[in-house]
Amino acid sequence: ETGVTQTPRHLVMGMTNKKSLKCEQHLGHNAMYWYKQSAKKPLELMFVYSLEERVENNSVPSRFSPECPNSSHLFLHLHTLQPEDSALYLCASSQDPAWGDEQFFGPGTRLTVL
Amino acid sequence: GIQVEQSPPDLILQEGANSTLRCNFSDSVNNLQWFHQNPWGQLINLFYIPSGTKQNGRLSATTVATERYSLLYISSSQTTDSGVYFCAVRPSNTGKLIFGQGTTLQVKP
Numbered sequence: 490e491t492g493v494t495q496t497p498r499h500l501v502m503g504m505t506n507k508k509s510l511k512c513e514q515h516l517g518h519n520a521m522y523w524y525k526q527s528a529k530k531p532l533e534l535m536f537v538y539s540l541e542e543r544v545e546n547n548s549v550p551s552r553f554s555p556e557c558p559n560s561s562h563l564f565l566h567l568h569t570l571q572p573e574d575s576a577l578y579l580c581a582s583s584q585d586p587a588w589g590d591e592q593f594f595g596p597g598t599r600l601t602v603l
Numbered sequence: 604g605i606q607v608e609q610s611p612p613d614l615i616l617q618e619g620a621n622s623t624l625r626c627n628f629s630d631s632v633n634n635l636q637w638f639h640q641n642p643w644g645q646l647i648n649l650f651y652i653p654s655g656t657k658q659n660g661r662l663s664a665t666t667v668a669t670e671r672y673s674l675l676y677i678s679s680s681q682t683t684d685s686g687v688y689f690c691a692v693r694p695s696n697t698g699k700l701i702f703g704q705g706t707t708l709q710v711k712p
Contacts, residue, residue, distance in 0.1 A: 491645075491647075491648070522700075526644075531607075531689075531702040531703060531704050531705065532689070532691075532702040533702075534699050534700065534701075537699075545699070547699070577644050579644075579646065581700075589632075589633035589634035589653070589693040589695075590634065590651075591634070591636060591648065591651040592636065592691075592700055593648060594638075594645070594646040594648075596643065596644065596645045597644040597645065597646075599644065
């Protein structure tokens with residue numbers, strides 16, 4: 490148990506659906522991250538939030554929409570996804586993104602887009 | 604951007620054997636982490652080691668920042684050590700954590 494939880498753990502959705510992924514951290518951290526892990530590819534950073542403000546958007550398509558209502562919660566809203574968006578989506582948190590500190594990851598949501 | 608290369612890409616060991624995994628990176632970093640990804644996808648923190656040497660049980664790691672590489676040592680391997688090992692670095696001029704391609708380890712009983 491890393492102190493970072495994600496729900497749901499598995500999600501199957503059609504291309505016209507709208508769904509949301511949820512992440513919660515219980516570590517008192519100020520920064521939260523979304524990563525994508527596709528088959529045969531390294532983890533790719535999608536978004537970084539620091540103190541509820543988005544500080545980095547790594548050229549992610551607009552069909553992925555993040556939301557950070559407070560420093561403990563992070564959402565990823567999904568709409569009109571493509572089959573190639575099927576992947577493992579991992580959430581992470583750290584104390585402060587500016588200082589290169591240690592990141593802790595949740596268990597991930599395995600997403601399948603039909 | 605920074606390049607992170609891990610070697611070997613795949614490794615098969617007999618239980619009880621020792622191994623060394625390597626991570627090379629192409630630019631200066633202010634963070635380096637080693638992770639073990641289990642079959643269910645969970646990334647487990649092994650070491651936060653921007654420089655120096657650390658040990659945790661059968662695992663140890665060394666980062667030589669000036670020469671831009673890190674090593675992960677696994678001694679007396681067990682079947683539960685199987686999985687993918689990732690090295691990830693944070694370049695000094697950015698907030699991103701950049702991951703290598705991973706080393707897939709299989710430990711046979």
